[in-house]
Amino acid sequence: MYDTIIIGAGMSGLAAGIRLAYFDQRVCILEKHTTIGGLNSFYRMRGRDYDVGLHALTNVTPKGTKRGPLARLLKQLRISRDDFQISPQLGSDIVFPGVRLHFSNDFERLRSEIAREFPKQIDNFDRLVTQIAEYDDLDETHQAISARERLSELISDPLLVEMFFCPLMFYGSAREHDMDWGQFSIMFRSIFMEGLGRPYAGVRLILKHLVRKFRGLGGELKLRTGVKQIQVENGHVSGVLLENGEQLQARRVLSSAGWPETMRMCDDGQPVVSRATGRLSFCETIAALDVQPQELGHRSTITFYNDSEEFTWTKPDQPCDVRSGVICSPNNFDYGDALLGEGTMRITALANFDFWNGLDERNYELEKLRWYDRITDSAVRFVPDYRHRVLDTDMFTPTTVVRFTGHEGGAIYGTPEKQFDGRTHLDNLFICGTDQGFVGIIGSIVSGIGMANMHCLRD
Amino acid sequence: MTTTDIKKEILDILEVIAPDEDLTNLDDAVNFRDQLELDSMDFLDIVMELRKRHRVQVPEDDYIQLASMNSTVAFLEPLMKDIVKA
Numbered sequence: 001m002y003d004t005i006i007i008g009a010g011m012s013g014l015a016a017g018i019r020l021a022y023f024d025q026r027v028c029i030l031e032k033h034t035t036i037g038g039l040n041s042f043y044r045m046r047g048r049d050y051d052v053g054l055h056a057l058t059n060v061t062p063k064g065t066k067r068g069p070l071a072r073l074l075k076q077l078r079i080s081r082d083d084f085q086i087s088p089q090l091g092s093d094i095v096f097p098g099v100r101l102h103f104s105n106d107f108e109r110l111r112s113e114i115a116r117e118f119p120k121q122i123d124n125f126d127r128l129v130t131q132i133a134e135y136d137d138l139d140e141t142h143q144a145i146s147a148r149e150r151l152s153e154l155i156s157d158p159l160l161v162e163m164f165f166c167p168l169m170f171y172g173s174a175r176e177h178d179m180d181w182g183q184f185s186i187m188f189r190s191i192f193m194e195g196l197g198r199p200y201a202g203v204r205l206i207l208k209h210l211v212r213k214f215r216g217l218g219g220e221l222k223l224r225t226g227v228k229q230i231q232v233e234n235g236h237v238s239g240v241l242l243e244n245g246e247q248l249q250a251r252r253v254l255s256s257a258g259w260p261e262t263m264r265m266c267d268d269g270q271p272v273v274s275r276a277t278g279r280l281s282f283c284e285t286i287a288a289l290d291v292q293p294q295e296l297g298h299r300s301t302i303t304f305y306n307d308s309e310e311f312t313w314t315k316p317d318q319p320c321d322v323r324s325g326v327i328c329s330p331n332n333f334d335y336g337d338a339l340l341g342e343g344t345m346r347i348t349a350l351a352n353f354d355f356w357n358g359l360d361e362r363n364y365e366l367e368k369l370r371w372y373d374r375i376t377d378s379a380v381r382f383v384p385d386y387r388h389r390v391l392d393t394d395m396f397t398p399t400t401v402v403r404f405t406g407h408e409g410g411a412i413y414g415t416p417e418k419q420f421d422g423r424t425h426l427d428n429l430f431i432c433g434t435d436q437g438f439v440g441i442i443g444s445i446v447s448g449i450g451m452a453n454m455h456c457l458r459d
Numbered sequence: 460m461t462t463t464d465i466k467k468e469i470l471d472i473l474e475v476i477a478p479d480e481d482l483t484n485l486d487d488a489v490n491f492r493d494q495l496e497l498d499s500m501d502f503l504d505i506v507m508e509l510r511k512r513h514r515v516q517v518p519e520d521d522y523i524q525l526a527s528m529n530s531t532v533a534f535l536e537p538l539m540k541d542i543v544k545a
Contacts, residue, residue, distance in 0.1 A: 066496035
């Protein structure tokens with residue numbers, strides 16, 4: 001009998017597992033996939049290491065900062081900041097036609113860019129920042145307010161509004177066209193007011209530390225172990241039935257599989273409260289270069305681009321929406337003296353799950369090649385052209401997202417409607433991760449910690 | 460455990476849960492929150508560490524007793540006096 005069974009060995013499940021194992025619970029994490037990490041994972045192909053998910057860690061405050069989500073999660077997991085070896089970004093850009101806003105981990109930089117490009121908006125911007133700084137992320141009452149409405153009250157230039165939404169939606173909005181004000185505030189602080197960073201070794205370094213910590217505390221991790229059913233007796237979870245037929249008993253279950261996915265696993269015959277699955281998914285191209293991007297004149301860490309004044313955040317009718325995207329160069333962090341090796345460019349664009357899911361194997365490969373080119377051709381309008389320096393390429397699609405995360409529809413940020421308290425209709429079944437409401441690596445870890453503290457440690 | 464042992468133990472716990480804090484000049488009469496960057500999660504951790512290390516249960520209604528070093532030691536003394544120091 002386990003004290004807690006955790007479904008999913010992504011960031012949130014591992015973080016929750018560490019908390020519970022540290023406080024002497026018998027914990028088992030069940031992971032359906034062959035590897036850990038969920039959305040934020042990694043793989044090796046033709047001799048090269050690639051990250052999935054992670055472009056950058058958000059919430060990167062200077063070392064020694066005692067406040068904020070990064071400091072909080074390191075404390076809670078008893079992990080030293082040095083273990084994550086976070087190098088800060090060189091600086092990133094938001095590019096719309098005729099306007100480029102540069103930002104770095106020094107918030108003043110963004111402010112001065114706005115003063116230069118949008119001089120009439122600078123007082124409005126300051127008011128916006130005050131409101132965002134005041135937003136209490138432990139108070140859920142603001143969550144449901146429309147960020148679009150709030151921003152249009154504060155900022156009178158619609159272009160600037162779109163330029164804020166583009167990066168924040170790409171990095172964490174499960175909702176189409178709009179964001180919740182709370183989510184907007186949290187993301188704004190995470191990205192602009194705190195900052196971006198990355199370990200030189202990528203996401204695998206973070207995962208390695210989390211798993212080592214979890215196992216060192218006596219936690220069990222089972223890979224290739226899908227849950228078929230969450231078994232319910234008299235309105236109470238008794239355990240899980242695995243896809244391999246084995247049964248495991250637990251006093252409670254914490255699931256990071258997603259809200260609709262978790263509800264569907266429950267075998268109590270209760271009609272599942274319908275909650276739409278997310279519609280937003282991504283394709284991402286990855287190119288290995290024979291040169292450092294900086295040698296091509298590209299110093300930007302992350303470039304968020306949109307090729308018209310209006311930014312559209314919705315499921316595209318096309319296989320991919322190439323009008324906007326995110327270009328990430330993992331080389332462009334301040335790694336100090338670290339050897340940089342080959343260059344890498346990744347481009348993320350909105351994609352249509354149904355199209356990609358409907359292809360047979362041969363056409364899937366062909367369409368990947370076709371859309372790799374289209375996405376790249378669109379992106380090189382905003383960064384130096386690197387197409388002649390490419391050594392190898394790969395691409396993930398919405399169906400890859402399903403394979404790594406189990407999220408229906410390849411919903412990258414899960415369902416639009418979140419369950420902030422993590423509770424379900426059963427008194428010992430809780431959810432954490434994407435559908436609890438926090439996204440990104442830091443957000444997911446905070447979610448796992450929060451739900452473990454709130455629901456799994458207090459008895 | 461004596462009150463001195465309990466105080467030492469609390470300092471040790473604070474060092475684990477807030478390794479970036481300088482505890483050398485901690486004023487025992489002043490609330491932790493006014494001297495250290497502690498949030499509600501950290502207070503939960505003081506309670507959890509006490510349970511992990513000494514099987515001492517602090518009910519949620521009594522978390523408020525953990526405000527300062529003096530109030531914490533006073534609250535824990537009857538609960539921990541029979542614990543043999545490791």
